[in-house]
Amino acid sequence: MQGSIASAIAANRFGCGARAGELAAIGGDGRDWLRAQLLAGPPTLAAPQLRSSAGILAAALELRREIQGARKAGALSNTSDDAAAEATQQAQQVLQRLPQFLKPIYTAEVTARFAQAVASERPFVERLTLFWSNHFAVSVDKHLLAGLAGSFEREAIRPHVLGSFNDMLLAVEMHPAMLLYLDNYLSVGPHSPAASRAKARQAQRRVGINENLAREILELHTLGVRGGYTQQDVTTFAEVLTGWSLGGEGGRFAAGTPGQFVFRPELHEPGTKVVLGRRYPEDGFGQGAAVLRDLVRQRATADFIATKLARHFIADDPPPAAVARIADAFATSGGNLPTVYRALIDARESWQQPLAKYKTPFDYIVSSYRGLSLPVDESHAPLAPFEVLGQRTWQPGSPAGWPDRSADWDGASALMKRIQWADAVGNRMGSRADAVQLAPQLLGANLTTATRTAVAHAASAAQALTLLLAAPEFMRR
Amino acid sequence: MRRREFLSLSTLAAGGALLGARLSFAHSAARRGSRFVLVILRGALDGMAAVPPCGDRDYGALRGAFALRAPGVAGSALPLDGFFGLHPSLGFLQQCYAAHELTVLHALATPYRERSHFDGQDVLENGAAHPHALQSGWLNRALAQLPAPQPREAGVALGQNLPLVMRGPAAVTSWSPSRLGAPDDDTLARLSDLYAGDALLAARLADALAANAIAGEDLRAAAPARSAVSNARYAEVVRAAAGFLRQENGPRVAVFDTTGWDTHANEGAAEGQLAGRLGVLDASLATLRQELGATWRDTAVLLVTEFGRTAAINGTRGTDHGTATVAFLVGGAVAGGRVIADWPGLSARALYQGRDLAPTLDLRSVLKGVLADHLEVPPRALEQVVFPDSAGAVPLHGLMRG
Numbered sequence: 001m002q003g004s005i006a007s008a009i010a011a012n013r014f015g016c017g018a019r020a021g022e023l024a025a026i027g028g029d030g031r032d033w034l035r036a037q038l039l040a041g042p043p044t045l046a047a048p049q050l051r052s053s054a055g056i057l058a059a060a061l062e063l064r065r066e067i068q069g070a071r072k073a074g075a076l077s078n079t080s081d082d083a084a085a086e087a088t089q090q091a092q093q094v095l096q097r098l099p100q101f102l103k104p105i106y107t108a109e110v111t112a113r114f115a116q117a118v119a120s121e122r123p124f125v126e127r128l129t130l131f132w133s134n135h136f137a138v139s140v141d142k143h144l145l146a147g148l149a150g151s152f153e154r155e156a157i158r159p160h161v162l163g164s165f166n167d168m169l170l171a172v173e174m175h176p177a178m179l180l181y182l183d184n185y186l187s188v189g190p191h192s193p194a195a196s197r198a199k200a201r202q203a204q205r206r207v208g209i210n211e212n213l214a215r216e217i218l219e220l221h222t223l224g225v226r227g228g229y230t231q232q233d234v235t236t237f238a239e240v241l242t243g244w245s246l247g248g249e250g251g252r253f254a255a256g257t258p259g260q261f262v263f264r265p266e267l268h269e270p271g272t273k274v275v276l277g278r279r280y281p282e283d284g285f286g287q288g289a290a291v292l293r294d295l296v297r298q299r300a301t302a303d304f305i306a307t308k309l310a311r312h313f314i315a316d317d318p319p320p321a322a323v324a325r326i327a328d329a330f331a332t333s334g335g336n337l338p339t340v341y342r343a344l345i346d347a348r349e350s351w352q353q354p355l356a357k358y359k360t361p362f363d364y365i366v367s368s369y370r371g372l373s374l375p376v377d378e379s380h381a382p383l384a385p386f387e388v389l390g391q392r393t394w395q396p397g398s399p400a401g402w403p404d405r406s407a408d409w410d411g412a413s414a415l416m417k418r419i420q421w422a423d424a425v426g427n428r429m430g431s432r433a434d435a436v437q438l439a440p441q442l443l444g445a446n447l448t449t450a451t452r453t454a455v456a457h458a459a460s461a462a463q464a465l466t467l468l469l470a471a472p473e474f475m476r477r
Numbered sequence: 478m479r480r481r482e483f484l485s486l487s488t489l490a491a492g493g494a495l496l497g498a499r500l501s502f503a504h505s506a507a508r509r510g511s512r513f514v515l516v517i518l519r520g521a522l523d524g525m526a527a528v529p530p531c532g533d534r535d536y537g538a539l540r541g542a543f544a545l546r547a548p549g550v551a552g553s554a555l556p557l558d559g560f561f562g563l564h565p566s567l568g569f570l571q572q573c574y575a576a577h578e579l580t581v582l583h584a585l586a587t588p589y590r591e592r593s594h595f596d597g598q599d600v601l602e603n604g605a606a607h608p609h610a611l612q613s614g615w616l617n618r619a620l621a622q623l624p625a626p627q628p629r630e631a632g633v634a635l636g637q638n639l640p641l642v643m644r645g646p647a648a649v650t651s652w653s654p655s656r657l658g659a660p661d662d663d664t665l666a667r668l669s670d671l672y673a674g675d676a677l678l679a680a681r682l683a684d685a686l687a688a689n690a691i692a693g694e695d696l697r698a699a700a701p702a703r704s705a706v707s708n709a710r711y712a713e714v715v716r717a718a719a720g721f722l723r724q725e726n727g728p729r730v731a732v733f734d735t736t737g738w739d740t741h742a743n744e745g746a747a748e749g750q751l752a753g754r755l756g757v758l759d760a761s762l763a764t765l766r767q768e769l770g771a772t773w774r775d776t777a778v779l780l781v782t783e784f785g786r787t788a789a790i791n792g793t794r795g796t797d798h799g800t801a802t803v804a805f806l807v808g809g810a811v812a813g814g815r816v817i818a819d820w821p822g823l824s825a826r827a828l829y830q831g832r833d834l835a836p837t838l839d840l841r842s843v844l845k846g847v848l849a850d851h852l853e854v855p856p857r858a859l860e861q862v863v864f865p866d867s868a869g870a871v872p873l874h875g876l877m878r879g
Contacts, residue, residue, distance in 0.1 A: 388657060406677075410677060410681060411681065412681045412682070412684035412685040413685060415678065415681040415682060415685055416682070416685035416686075417657070419660055419664075419665075419668060419682075420657040420658070420659060420660060421657060423657075423658075423659075423660035423664060424657055424658070430640060430641070431595060431598065431599060431641060434595070436595075448674075450670075450671055450673075450674060451671060454667055454670065454671045457739075458594065458667070458739075459519060459520030459521070459594055459663060459736060459737070459738065459739030460519040460520060460594055460595070460598060460736060460739075461594070461595045461598070462519070462736070463519075463520075463663070463664055463667070463736060464595070466660065466664055467664070467667060467668065467671060470668055470671075471671060472671065472672060472674075472675040472678055475678065
């Protein structure tokens, strides 16, 4: 029943946590199971209720215009107290329409994603999806992102998880969610036509670049913070990216299809630019695409991605030899991701140091759901566990994404919350799940005698489940 | 003497099935407002600690230093009927006994004779003779047999989901507060053990408990020497239960469970682990009476557990899984002030398999009596639907006020 250590590692460290029967299905060699998951198509996520980001954003922008209109009307009608009060009240009502519009979208997206992770037959690919989504993090505490984070992941990440890093990088940086999140859509080249017009009008409003996206691409998406770039590289790269915008903003930004990427030549800084010592002739949108392509070829990017992957899957402080081999695979393949994943799978270190990783709340919740076959749908409050355990979906609060080390997640209060949640799950399930039977199926060779004994001697079926979910080897992967 | 008293009762019970049915029929209108609360004590309550047989000559030797002294001195058992005492933590129940609102049933057991908590609780709840023989619970099946009209929700389980005893054809509901509650002390104690080999988790859990202790100072001050966490949790559950049952057209039945009764180690005696838990339970029952107000008069609360524990103390100052145990029937509708027990004795020969209190009363007899006389479940349904294959368990009538 217990099976090999390889199957337990494959399902729990690389998968989303074992489901009953999964370890037996994996068999003796988890490597083959992982490799096979890379052969099928991209890990798409589709459901009738999930809308395109373009449609969502177009509707949201329209709502925002109504809100702005109502505000203006409120300000203009400020002739009598009664009228002002009425206008304020109407403005408040209109103001509520945007969050009312965004919240059900967020809920549907979180639910669909959660359900897919729990049900996935290719949990390694799902984990990779979540890794990349977090690598290219947006956070729903900003702007309209509550309505866009899900479609961003579906549109920019998922199609490329089994493709090339370059394609994913391009899709991400062109996506309206990222352009909104890191403010690039309003970045204006200082010598662009738009800037010249503004100067001619002697407009009070200062126009210029916004470095946010350029910096985060270098620091977080490609080279890493010690990747060898300078502030000048950041500034120049930001100029390269001017004009990467989205349609439907109205006014000066009316061009383009509402809610979709648009390159706005009038915002773009003209001219040849030098980034990381390399000259890029003026090519409009193509200039930025060329920089991104070259960033993928930088050894620093290979090292950075390899380190993050190894940290995510192997250990907080990943073994350098494994990192080097994964980075080599990234570099020699030009960022062909299945090649990179195979290097990770092939790394001897991937199959050692059992349970070196402390699960994030997401890992913990999803593995619990998989292990106990818990239902995921909107009638079962799918958002709640993530909120309770401190990892609200798509809300890392920073473009760096969620941290990925034990110390970031293993605080005393966090543990107590996890235990409380495990306790709640145990009580909810009660005798409908048999922890004694499940323990070896979920943990396999990682199941300790202590946990097996504690589960077997629990005072109730509910407590047995709690002890299983709160066991040290279930807290880790 | 004990035996004779019981026999008179059981004679009444055996011969009184028809009489009981007629009586309950006659009192139909009065019973319409009756309320029933089932409290499941998960983990196997030590019946010999909760209701010590102080008058049994073998009791002291079996329990040694953990034997409760006969009533009269400080820290001793509270008086019941001279033979049995009541654990000193059960002060409210002792008041109920004095007010003839508590009946203690001792040396009773379900038909289950193995010692698995999970299977034992399954039998406790499914009402069958064997674990997993039925996928519904006896209380739900009983509610399904009640004559119309009944409230839309016949019963409520205080918790996120329905326990097995409440699952089945009848329309019942469940309720729980939305925020996460704290795990009970027993679970935390087990986790502390489980984390003993894990430096990180052991330290973090200890930190968290220390923080909770500080945060719970107000609650501890209000109820000294008891776990603030458990008190708050059960008080909340009990208040919720009372809130449901007070409503004229609300559910007539409420179910909740408590945990932490699996006292394998450091069980304690007049004070200690079990004493603390019993105190919380006693306090929560007092809260229930207070919260029910006038409804208490129409209420019967039954406290049951899956099985008992070993008659003797084990090597870790606790007790292991046993067989017969105790049940409490308390409430304004109860014909109380009695201990009903066909006491088997505690001699080596009398013990079940040489280790446990021997069962002499089938829990289903008690359940049949309460369901028939208090909730007016038709006797035929009790035999055929609610407790199939239970012909040997004769309904114990006369438990409720006439």
